[in-house]
Amino acid sequence: MPAPTSTDASHEAILAAWRAESARLVGALTRMTRDLELAEDLAQDALVAALEQWPTTGIPDNPVAWLMAIVKRRGIDHFRRADTLRRKTAELAHARLGHGGEEETMPDLDGRVGQVDDIEDDVLRLIFLCCHPALSAESRAALTLRLIGGLTTAEIARGFLATESSMGQRISRAKKTLSTAHAEFELPTGLERAKRIDDVMAVIYLIFNEGYTATAGQDWMRPDLANEAMRLARMLAALVPDELEALGLQALLEIQGSRMAARIDEQGEPVLLEAQDRTRWDQLLNRRGLAALHRAELLASQGMPVGKYFLQASIAAQHARAGRAEDTNWRRIAAFYDVLAAAAPGPVVEVNRAVAHGRAFGPDAGLAVLAGLDAGALGDSPLMPSVRGDLLERAGRQTQAAEAFTQAAARTSNESERALLHRRAGQNLTPGSTPR
Numbered sequence: 001m002p003a004p005t006s007t008d009a010s011h012e013a014i015l016a017a018w019r020a021e022s023a024r025l026v027g028a029l030t031r032m033t034r035d036l037e038l039a040e041d042l043a044q045d046a047l048v049a050a051l052e053q054w055p056t057t058g059i060p061d062n063p064v065a066w067l068m069a070i071v072k073r074r075g076i077d078h079f080r081r082a083d084t085l086r087r088k089t090a091e092l093a094h095a096r097l098g099h100g101g102e103e104e105t106m107p108d109l110d111g112r113v114g115q116v117d118d119i120e121d122d123v124l125r126l127i128f129l130c131c132h133p134a135l136s137a138e139s140r141a142a143l144t145l146r147l148i149g150g151l152t153t154a155e156i157a158r159g160f161l162a163t164e165s166s167m168g169q170r171i172s173r174a175k176k177t178l179s180t181a182h183a184e185f186e187l188p189t190g191l192e193r194a195k196r197i198d199d200v201m202a203v204i205y206l207i208f209n210e211g212y213t214a215t216a217g218q219d220w221m222r223p224d225l226a227n228e229a230m231r232l233a234r235m236l237a238a239l240v241p242d243e244l245e246a247l248g249l250q251a252l253l254e255i256q257g258s259r260m261a262a263r264i265d266e267q268g269e270p271v272l273l274e275a276q277d278r279t280r281w282d283q284l285l286n287r288r289g290l291a292a293l294h295r296a297e298l299l300a301s302q303g304m305p306v307g308k309y310f311l312q313a314s315i316a317a318q319h320a321r322a323g324r325a326e327d328t329n330w331r332r333i334a335a336f337y338d339v340l341a342a343a344a345p346g347p348v349v350e351v352n353r354a355v356a357h358g359r360a361f362g363p364d365a366g367l368a369v370l371a372g373l374d375a376g377a378l379g380d381s382p383l384m385p386s387v388r389g390d391l392l393e394r395a396g397r398q399t400q401a402a403e404a405f406t407q408a409a410a411r412t413s414n415e416s417e418r419a420l421l422h423r424r425a426g427q428n429l430t431p432g433s434t435p436r
Helices: 009-033 036-057 061-096 117-132 138-148 154-160 162-178 190-212 221-238 243-259 283-301 308-320 330-343 346-361 363-369 384-392 396-410 415-429
Strands: none
Touching: 009 061, 009 117, 009 330, 036 061, 036 162, 036 384, 061 384, 061 396, 117 138, 117 190, 117 221, 117 243, 138 154, 138 190, 138 221, 190 221, 190 243, 221 243, 243 283, 243 308, 308 330, 330 346, 346 363, 346 384, 363 384, 384 396, 384 415, 396 415
16 A cells, blocks of 8 residues: 655646546546536545545555446446436336336446547547537637646636636636537548647647746746646647647757746746747757657648648747757748648738748838738737838838837737836837847
8 A cells, every 4th residue: 555645745646647537537427427517526535535545544555447447347336326316216117107218228337438448539629519610719728728628717818817716717718619519529531530639739739838937927838837738838749740730840849948947037027039048948849849849740641631730830940950049941931831821821821921931032022011011910819010110120211110119019908918018119119228
């Protein structure tokens, strides 16, 4: 029997096991019970049991197997109670009406939950269910973090700057929507499978972006969300290893995620890419991202079509491979953006293409790309005026640059980004200042 351990150590072990395996537990139970709410309740029961028992009994040698055993036991108990209730109800109906009810068979949880043959498909089924077309993008993200990531409602709420009660309501409504839509716990095939994988990748990318550059609040980043998105991307790539774009997404997030520690200084202020201390980049994440990109490149060499995540990862790799900012191959990046603009056209791609062309061929080339965009293409986003300000600054047109940065600052809801933009505006209005 394992030796008793401290409460803190137990909680850490429980959290690690839960985060790693909650999707398998919930997925296996959903397959067997065909009831998402019940599956999550049973899995949560196992978590509660661990929280109650491990601090005194000690951490099991195989925490995941322990959780799975509890899940099966609780599931069997639940269905036995339900089966007893049905039988008693049927007996009463038979005595009163003279006939019996229909027999129902209890799911064979003891025999089938946790079988290795089904478990990976269960996780993929659950991911597809969380990203069902009937749900909004926000609901998909919340449900994915809850059921696949194993995060608590409070953790998800903190990540998206929402109250715990409102996030709980969002998750509850998402489950009800799935029930109303009669969403099936099945693996789609053909074109539907490709579409659903695209939806899943979009949700993971949304979660990462909200963590990497927060749209609101005081902090420049929310690393917990970005780290969870990277874990989800790795999980997806392992589940569908033949999907080039899933590998591209993993590569993109890990290469970009490797820069997080260098994106803020000691005072917590944002640091732009070209000013970052590259020795602070996470080299393990960089290597993992580049390895995923290499596997995607091998699939591309076999004739598999590439998409936006692969192309963006290829762009991120140019920065990852440059030891210094001045070593960056901006012409190659500009060429990748030209391909990306054709493959996945949109205003965000065009704004980033303007940055690349501005670095590769001079600020006037970047401004020319921006000139081809409708001024309202990105609505109230600060992205376009901030990029215009950067290009004008590089062109020596500092008064205009200050105006653009001020306009961008007025549009952002993130306080750290607003402070950075005001600082850059001020630098361009101060004679003799050195632009960043």
